[in-house]
Amino acid sequence: MTTYSQEVGRFKFDISYRRMRGDQGLSIRVSGPVANETRELLRFDCFDNRPHYHVEVYGKNEITAIDDNDATEWSLRFLTERFEGLVDSAGADKLNLEERDTLESALSQVSENSRNLVTAERAA
Numbered sequence: 001m002t003t004y005s006q007e008v009g010r011f012k013f014d015i016s017y018r019r020m021r022g023d024q025g026l027s028i029r030v031s032g033p034v035a036n037e038t039r040e041l042l043r044f045d046c047f048d049n050r051p052h053y054h055v056e057v058y059g060k061n062e063i064t065a066i067d068d069n070d071a072t073e074w075s076l077r078f079l080t081e082r083f084e085g086l087v088d089s090a091g092a093d094k095l096n097l098e099e100r101d102t103l104e105s106a107l108s109q110v111s112e113n114s115r116n117l118v119t120a121e122r123a124a
Contacts, residue, residue: 002120004113008106009099010038011087015114017121023047026072026118028079028110030086033093041090044079046071046118053078055090072118076111083107 004015011032018027025047031040043054044066051071055062068074079086083103084095095103 002117004117006106006110006113008102009096010093011095011099012038013106013110015110015117017117018045018047023049024121025051026075026114028075028114030079032087034091036093041087041092042079044071044075046075051075055086057090072114076114080107080111 002017006013006015011030014029014031016027016029018024025045027046028042028044029040030042031038033039034041039056041056045052045054046066051066051068051074052063053066053075055064066074084100087095
């Protein structure tokens with residue numbers, strides 16, 4: 001399985017392409033600090049049949065369906081536009097100044113690598 005990781009200070013994006021139970025698609029996991037302990041905060045599963053995303057809140061896994069024809073593009077846009085709010089809702093520690101300064105560039109790289117991974121896996 002091909003994976004890609006991108007760090008933004010204390011936050012980390014792990015990107016992979018998953019095939020499981022007759023479904024497949026991009027998976028983006030975001031981990032970061034909660035009370036100075038690293039935990040998974042978000043996961044976007046951009047599957048063909050049942051795309052959804054997870055928000056981890058105090059040990060409770062909230063799952064929301066993605067109702068869009070292109071779950072990958074929807075997820076990348078949603079993550080880029082709402083990152084700070086999403087990690088706040090997951091109970092993460094606040095982003096520091098350096099993380100805020102590098103976030104846009106890192107999310108752009110995450111998006112590019114995600115698209116490349118989907119293209120390569122679909123062609124395989």
